[in-house]
Amino acid sequence: MVWNYGEHMPLAMMTVKTAFFLQGVGTTADIVTTDSGWKTYHNTAYTPITDAGAQVGNQYLVVPPGDHLDGARYPWGFDRSDFDDSTWVSPVKTDGTWRLSKREIPWMEHTAVRFAAIKNHDKADFINGGAYTVPARSSVSFLLDNGVLTNAYPVLMTSGGKHSEIKITYNEAMYDRHLKKTHRDRTDGLQVLGVNDCYLPDGGKERVFTTLWYRTYRYVLLTVTTEEEPLTIHDFYGIYTAYPFTQKASFACGNETLDTIWAVAWRTVLLCAHETYMDCPYYEQAQYLGDTRIQALISLYITGDDRLMREALRIFRSSVTEEGLTLCCYPAGGNSIIPTFSLLWINMLHDYFMHRSDDDFLAEFLPDMGKVLIWFENRIDPDMDLLGELTHWNFVDWAWPYDPAVNAGGIPRGANTGERHSAIVTLQLVYALQAAAEIYAHFGLTEQTAHNTSLAERLNRGVFHHCFDNKKGLLSDTPDRKEFSCHANILGVLTDCVGNDVMSKVLEDKSLRDVTLYFRFYLNRAMKKAGAGERYMDSLESWVKILSLGFTTFPEIPDVDTRSDCHAWSASPLYDYFYLLAGIRPTAPGFREISVSPSFNGLPFLKASMPHPRGEIVVDLKQENGRVTGFVTIPPDTTGIFEWNGTTLPLRPGNQEINL
The missing domain is CATH 1.50.10.10 (Glycosyltransferase)
Incomplete structure (x- = not known):
C-alpha cells in the first residue's frame, strides 16, 4: 500500500512525489525487485477525514487525517496468491530522481495490545475475541478504555453489515460539554472527540479494517449504525508501534512515588519516539529541538541507544537555512524557526560530544554550528x-x-x-x-x-x-x-x-x-x-500533581485541561534520577571521566545502573547519620571521582567501596 496525503499532508511528513521501489537481495532478488512484471491498482476506497481539529476547539492538530474507507470499493484479498489481478495495470517507470540514503535506525516495534475494558456495555466482549452482533437497523456505541495511553494501528474484524457505518474516534482524554478535560479516569457524562475514522463494510465475511497511520489513544468510541443487515464484530485491538528502545538502566530508592514517576515517564518517552523523536504523538508528531535534546539524553542514560540521537542531529543539520539557523522542527513541511532552538542544537551536539567518542561524526557539524553562532553574533x-x-x-x-x-x-x-x-x-x-x-x-x-x-x-x-x-x-x-x-x-x-x-x-x-x-x-x-x-x-511536586489527575503519561503543562497529555519534554525525571539523584555525569569528552555525586533528598538508599559506551556504571549507596556507604562501579578504560560533602575520592575501573 502506497499513499500520499497530498494537501492534507501532516506537518512531519515531507514528499514531492509518490513512488514505490523494492530491491531484493541474494539469489532470489529478481522475484521481488520492482520491475515491469509488477501490477498496480489505484485504490479509490480511501478519502481523508479532516475535522479532528475543529472537534476539539480548533486546537493546533497537524497529524495525518482520519481514513474514510468504503469497503465496497476496496480490493479485498489482494494480498492472497489466488487474487484475480487481471484488471490491474503495469507500473509506470519513473525518472529515478530520488536521493536515497542508508537507513541508520532500526525498524519500528509492532506488538498487539488489547483494550482494558468496554466501559458502557456489559454484554459485548469483542475486545477479548468474543463476537458480538449489532442487530439490523440499529445504532450502538461502545466506549473502550485502553487503561493507558498508547500509539497503535487499530485492527477491527467484522462480518456482514452491508451498508453499515462504523465510526471510530480516538483521544487521550474525554471532554465535557464545554470542551474541557477532567480527571483522566472519569468517563460518566463525557464525550470522545478528535481524530476519527469511518469504515463502510461491504457485507463480506471476516473483513479486517486498519488505518494507514497509527492512532494515539487511551479512549476510543466505536459507533456502529446498521441498515438492513446485522453486523458482527469479531475482534478489535491495536498494533502498538514505537521506536524499539530497550530499557537497560535501573533505579531504585525505596520511594513508591518516584517508582510511579519512572513508569509514567518511560511510557511518555516510548510514545514520543518513532521514526524520529517527536514532541507529542496525538497533536503534532513533530521533532522539535526543545524536546529532542531532553529525549536524546534520556536515550543515552536509560537505553544506551544513540542511533535516534545521531539521526536527529543530522536531520537538523540538513534543515539549516540560508540565514544560518536550523528549523525548530524537522522533518517538516513548513519553515518555522525558533532561534533559541538552534542554540539548543549546539548544546545537543555538546551532549553527544561528552557522552560519545566519535570525532568523525562531530566534525560534520562544525561549519553549520558556526553559522548558527554567527547569526546571533550579528x-x-x-x-x-x-x-x-x-x-x-x-x-x-x-x-x-x-x-x-x-x-x-x-x-x-x-x-x-x-x-x-x-x-x-x-x-x-x-x-x-x-x-x-x-x-x-x-x-x-x-x-x-x-x-x-x-x-x-x-x-x-x-x-x-x-x-x-x-x-x-x-x-x-x-x-x-x-x-x-x-x-x-x-x-x-x-x-x-x-x-x-x-x-x-x-x-x-x-x-x-x-x-x-x-x-x-x-x-x-x-x-x-x-x-x-x-x-x-x-x-517533583508538579509531576506528583499530574499523577493525582489520572494521567498515564506526562503532559505538556501540569494542568488537567492541558492540550497534549503526552509531551516528551516532561519525561525529564528519567534523566534527573541519574544526573541529579545518583549524581552520574561525564566530566571529559566521550564519558572517559565520570563524576558521581549523589543527592539523597532524604531517600534511604540510591541504587542506579546505566549503560556506558565501555560497559556499565553502577551506584549502590545508602546514607545514615551523615555518612554514605556502599559501592560504585565504573567501566574499563575510564577514571572518575566520587564527591560527598566536600570530600573527593578518586574512582578506578571496577567495583570500589565507598565509606565517607
Missing part, C-alpha cells in the same frame, strides 16, 4: 553587550502565556518582535558559545575557541552589568529591571554569569515567574551545579 548590540532585536519566534518556555496580539507564546520580555536586550536569550547564546568553545578546543581550533570563549565572557559581563539587581540579588529579564523570572537566573547559574548562591533565591522567591515542566530540566541542572540537589523532591 545581532548583538555592541553598546550593551546584549542581544538586540531578534526575528522569528523566540520561544523560551510556556511560562509566558500565548499572546493573541503576536499569535505566539512562550516569549520573554526583550525577545518579542520590536524589543531588545533579553537577558534570557543572551544567556542562552552564552550557554551555546561555551559548549561550542569546548568542541572547538577538542578539535584544536584555537581561533574559534578563543573567540567563542571571549564572546561568552563579554556577554556575561553585559548581562550582569545591565540586568543584575543588587537589591534583589537577582538577574532581571531586561535592563529596565521590571520583570524577574527563574529562567534568567537559572541560565545565569549555568553560564557562571552569577554565583551559585543565586539558586537559593530562585527556589525561595515566589514573586519570580516560575518555570513549567519543560524548563524544570534546566532548573534541576542548575540546582545540581549550585549544590542544591537536595531540593529536588520539591521540584
